[in-house]
Amino acid sequence: MGGARFIRGLKLAAPDAQITIVGNTADDITLFGLRVCPDLDTVMYTLGGGIHEEQGWGRADERFTVQEELAAYRAEPQWFTLGDRDFATHILRTQMLDAGYPLSQVTEALCARWWGGRADLRLLPMSDDRVETHVVIDDPETPGGRRAIHFQEWWVRRHAEPTARAIVPVGAEQAKPAPGVLEAIGAADVILLPPSNPVVSIGTILAVPGVRDAVIGADAPVVGLSPIVGSAPVRGMADKVLAAIGVETDAAAVALHYGRELLDGWLVDTVDADAVPVVEAAGIACRATKLTPLSDPAEAARMAREALELASTRRS
Amino acid sequence: MGGARFIRGLKLAAPDAQITIVGNTADDITLFGLRVCPDLDTVMYTLGGGIHEEQGWGRADERFTVQEELAAYRAEPQWFTLGDRDFATHILRTQMLDAGYPLSQVTEALCARWWGGRADLRLLPMSDDRVETHVVIDDPETPGGRRAIHFQEWWVRRHAEPTARAIVPVGAEQAKPAPGVLEAIGAADVILLPPSNPVVSIGTILAVPGVRDAVIGADAPVVGLSPIVGSAPVRGMADKVLAAIGVETDAAAVALHYGRELLDGWLVDTVDADAVPVVEAAGIACRATKLTPLSDPAEAARMAREALELASTRRS
Numbered sequence: 001m002g003g004a005r006f007i008r009g010l011k012l013a014a015p016d017a018q019i020t021i022v023g024n025t026a027d028d029i030t031l032f033g034l035r036v037c038p039d040l041d042t043v044m045y046t047l048g049g050g051i052h053e054e055q056g057w058g059r060a061d062e063r064f065t066v067q068e069e070l071a072a073y074r075a076e077p078q079w080f081t082l083g084d085r086d087f088a089t090h091i092l093r094t095q096m097l098d099a100g101y102p103l104s105q106v107t108e109a110l111c112a113r114w115w116g117g118r119a120d121l122r123l124l125p126m127s128d129d130r131v132e133t134h135v136v137i138d139d140p141e142t143p144g145g146r147r148a149i150h151f152q153e154w155w156v157r158r159h160a161e162p163t164a165r166a167i168v169p170v171g172a173e174q175a176k177p178a179p180g181v182l183e184a185i186g187a188a189d190v191i192l193l194p195p196s197n198p199v200v201s202i203g204t205i206l207a208v209p210g211v212r213d214a215v216i217g218a219d220a221p222v223v224g225l226s227p228i229v230g231s232a233p234v235r236g237m238a239d240k241v242l243a244a245i246g247v248e249t250d251a252a253a254v255a256l257h258y259g260r261e262l263l264d265g266w267l268v269d270t271v272d273a274d275a276v277p278v279v280e281a282a283g284i285a286c287r288a289t290k291l292t293p294l295s296d297p298a299e300a301a302r303m304a305r306e307a308l309e310l311a312s313t314r315r316s
Numbered sequence: 317m318g319g320a321r322f323i324r325g326l327k328l329a330a331p332d333a334q335i336t337i338v339g340n341t342a343d344d345i346t347l348f349g350l351r352v353c354p355d356l357d358t359v360m361y362t363l364g365g366g367i368h369e370e371q372g373w374g375r376a377d378e379r380f381t382v383q384e385e386l387a388a389y390r391a392e393p394q395w396f397t398l399g400d401r402d403f404a405t406h407i408l409r410t411q412m413l414d415a416g417y418p419l420s421q422v423t424e425a426l427c428a429r430w431w432g433g434r435a436d437l438r439l440l441p442m443s444d445d446r447v448e449t450h451v452v453i454d455d456p457e458t459p460g461g462r463r464a465i466h467f468q469e470w471w472v473r474r475h476a477e478p479t480a481r482a483i484v485p486v487g488a489e490q491a492k493p494a495p496g497v498l499e500a501i502g503a504a505d506v507i508l509l510p511p512s513n514p515v516v517s518i519g520t521i522l523a524v525p526g527v528r529d530a531v532i533g534a535d536a537p538v539v540g541l542s543p544i545v546g547s548a549p550v551r552g553m554a555d556k557v558l559a560a561i562g563v564e565t566d567a568a569a570v571a572l573h574y575g576r577e578l579l580d581g582w583l584v585d586t587v588d589a590d591a592v593p594v595v596e597a598a599g600i601a602c603r604a605t606k607l608t609p610l611s612d613p614a615e616a617a618r619m620a621r622e623a624l625e626l627a628s629t630r631r632s
Contacts, residue, residue, distance in 0.1 A: 033411030063381060069404030073429045075411075084400050088385030091407075095349030095391075113389045 001056040002227060002294060003039070003201065004046035006194035009300020011047070011121070014308065018120050020184035022211075024196075025103065025125045026133040026169050026204035029152045031080055032070060034090040035097055038152075039201065040107055041089060043123055048114025050085075056295065059085040079157040102128035104178040124184065126205040129175040133200050135244075137162035151200060160237040164244035167199055172207040177214075185214040190311045192304075193224030193263075195291060198254050199241040206262075216261055221311040223265035224258060225303060226251040229291055230271050252278040260284055265310040267291065267303065285310060317372040318543060318610060319355070319517065320362035322510035325616020327363070327437070330624060334436050336500035338527075340512075341419065341441045342449040342485050342520035345468045347396055348386060350406040351413055354468075355517065356423055357405060359439055364430025366401075372611065375401040395473040418444035420494040440500065442521045445491040449516050451560075453478035467516060476553035480560035483515055488523040493530075501530040506627045508620075509540035509579075511607060514570050515557040522578075532577055537627040539581035540574060541619060542567040545607055546587050568594040576600050581626040583607065583619065601626060 007021055024039045038057065045051040045059060052060045062083030071078050082090070089110060096106040103125045115121050133151035146165060154160060185191065196202050206212040215222055227238055228251045239249035247257045251268040252275035260283040268275045269291040279286035289306045293299055323337055340355045354373065361367040361375060368376045378399030387394050398406070405426060412422040419441045431437050449467035462481060470476060501507065512518050522528040531538055543554055544567045555565035563573045567584040568591035574582075576599040584591045585607040595602035605622045609615055 032407050033414055034407065063379070063400075065379060065400040066382065066404045066407070069401050070408060073404065073408050073426065075404075075408050084379075084381035085385045087403065087407075088382045088389065091348050091350065091382070091403075092386060092389050092391050098349055110389065 001042055001046075003194040003196045004043045004051070005056070005294040005297075005300050006192075006196075006225065006304065007043065008046055008297050009294070009302070010192070010304040010307075012297055012301035013304035016120075018122075020122045020124060020180070020188070022124050022126050022181050022184070022205055023107075024201045024205050025127060026131045026172070027151055027155075027200065028130075028132065029080070029150060031077065031082065031090075032075060034087070034094045036080075036082070036090050037093065037103070037107075037125070040123060040125060041086070044107075044111055044114050047121060047123075048111075050114065053295070058083055062086065077157070080152060102178070104128050104180070122180070122184075124180050125178050126181065126211065127175040127208050128178045129171060131169050131171040131175050131204060131208070133204055134168045134170050135162075135164045136166040136168065137164065155237070160240045164240055167203075167241055167244050169204045169207050172204060173209065175208045177208050177210050181208075182210055182214045185211070185218050185220075188218060188220040190308060191215055191218060191220045191222040192307055192311075193222065193258070195225040195227040195294065197238050197241060198227060198247075198257060199238070199245055203245075212262065221264040222262060223267070223307045223311045224255070224263055225291060225307060226254055226266065226268045226272065226275075228254055228272070229269040251275040255279045255284055255286070256282055265307070265313075267307055267310065285313065317358055317362075319510040319512040320359045320367070321372070321610040321613075321616050322508075322512075322541065322620065323359065324362055324613050325610070325618070326508065326620040326623075328613055328617035329620035332436075334438075336438045336440060336496070336504070338440050338442050338497055338500070338521055339423075340517045340521050341443060342447045342488070343467055343471075343516065344446075344448065345396070345466060347393065347398065347406075348391060350403070350410045352396075352398070352406050353409065353419070353423075353441070356439060356441060357402070360423075360427055360430050363437060363439075364427070366430065369611070374399055378402065393473070396468060418494070420444050420496070438496070438500075440496050441494050442497060442527065443491040443524050444494045445487060447485050447487040447491050447520060447524070449520055450484045450486050451478075451480045452482040452484065453480065471553065476556040480556055483519075483557055483560050485520045485523050488520060489525065491524045493524050493526050497524075498526055498530045501527070501534050501536075504534060504536040506624060507531055507534060507536045507538040508623055508627075509538065509574070511541040511543040511610065513554050513557060514543060514563075514573060515554070515561055519561075528578065537580040538578060539583070539623045539627045540571070540579055541607060541623060542570055542582065542584045542588065542591075544570055544588070545585040567591040571595045571600055571602070572598055581623070581629075583623055583626060601629065 028037045042057050052058045066087050134148040135154040136148045139147045251272035255266040263284050265285040266279050268288050270288045273288040276286045344353045358373050368374045381400050382403050450464040451470040452464045455463045567588040571582040579600050581601040582595050584604050586604045589604040592602045
């Protein structure tokens with residue numbers, strides 16, 4: 001959601017830019033036999049004008065007939081909300097995947113509806129291979145006392161309440177970056193890390209072998225926006241997953257977690273201005289600016305301009 | 317539709333009867349990767365109270381959001397109408413089939429929603445194996461001048477307009493009756509052929525190896541209702557498919573097509589009273605009674621009583 005809203009602002013800030021978005025697919029889940037890619041869809045719907053604005057995910061003007069009918073059949077799970085319009089996306093995606101198309105081609109075909117022949121926007125899944133984030137939680141009833149559940153089950157069904165003992169991107173080590181991902185990173189003028197979850201969103205993308213190295217090796221400056229404002233994540237439950245990897249919920253801590261090797265510049269919110277010298281001391285250029293509200297496209301555009309400006313400073 | 321409405325009447329006419337319905341599955345089609353079983357669903361929805369009464373197929377209070385969204389993605393085909401409520405049935409069926417359950421078990425699971433623990437109604441697909449009716453039509457652009465299209469494409473998309481040169485139940489010869497089909501036929505007190513299409517509905521069921529022989533060999537009397545009233549089929553385009561197999565659209569002709577070997581009794585409409593001596597002359601007991609409107613459950617019950625009475629006459 002943070003990524004999608006930030007990119008919408010970026011498009012306003014740099015209308016002539018060619019933007020390649022590398023999307024996290026480790027939150028993907030198969031429900032009722034249909035492949036659901038929440039992060040790709042949130043980007044697609046947000047940039048395509050189909051997003052439910054207030055909610056930030058799912059389609060606007062949505063109804064839930066199909067899910068109600070599935071519930072009448074007692075089909076599980078019912079804890080993941082899927083609207084009727086959204087179902088069409090998953091049905092078509094699953095049909096194409098079953099026909100043998102890789103997710104990257106399926107995503108391109110779906111995006112064709114939302115932004116047609118526009119050559120300035122491209123959404124790539126991080127990988128065509130299946131990677132699924134699992135969360136290890138305590139469970140006295142499991143031998144060993146712990147078990148791993150799908151990220152969505154932890155996040156959506158259990159509201160991130162069970163303490164995350166570990167976050168494991170299952171399959172990441174064997175995954176290959178989707179076609180175009182490394183090329184886009186290598187050819188980029190600027191690489192931006194939106195204020196997305198540094199563990200389960202950006203972290204899993206960087207965990208796909210070759211991606212982190214491509215970002216580190218790229219000529220382009222790499223600038224990120226802090227997903228933490230004050231001691232609270234901009235949205236979501238980022239602190240829960242940061243704790244799992246031993247990182248404080250703190251704007252400076254996230255920058256240091258990415259590290260100087262990866263990051264050239266970092267934007268923090270004005271309420272976190274005291275993070276600036278800490279981040280700068282680590283060799284990462286840092287500025288404080290207002291990082292909310294991302295939901296306002298004009299504000300998101302302002303943040304994007306700040307990020308681009310920081311990137312150009314760094315480059316020069 | 318004729319079958320479903322007739323069985324609703326039968327249930328009223330014989331409330332204590334144990335009814336096993338053998339449903340045609342050769343009209344089934346895979347759309348958007350989802351397995352659609354129109355005949356099974358029409359029976360299930362009709363007997364479960366979920367049918368669109370006026371239309372006779374599909375769900376009541378239906379909307380078409382999913383299909384509209386698929387159209388927005390330019391996904392084909394768009395000529396087959398699928399409502400949002402209906403989609404849930406197909407999604408769940410496909411999920412269970414993909415998980416390895418045979419269609420008969422999937423159908424039982426779906427019906428559990430509609431008639432719960434009722435032991436008096438059982439819906440069996442004719443076969444768990446795939447059988448698909450194809451219609452051979454003229455096509456000057458195809459080498460040889462003819463090609464075969466899926467029954468639904470001919471029936472729904474092309475309104476049965478191209479002349480059917482042949483009707484082929486592809487896969488029927490290799491199909492096995494679903495578990496319970498032959499047993500139900502063998503154990504039946506009465507076997508009823510509803511006023512369904514004698515070629516593409518009842519004909520394909522009888523084409524599954526073993527089914528016709530089981531009906532012929534059963535102790536129970538076999539009584540059918542004419543799907544033809546006057547020279548017009550009760551509904552649908554039965555005349556087009558009858559012509560393809562060289563049978564006249566005529567209440568007596570259909571009885572003779574089934575033949576004395578299969579059929580013990582036959583009900584024709586009062587407007588076809590002159591068919592009675594023709595059918596009787598062939599050794600099949602025949603009576604004339606009003607065979608419309610099937611859509612009225614009380615009228616359908618009356619027809620069912622007539623059929624049961626004819627069966628009991630025959631048996632004694």
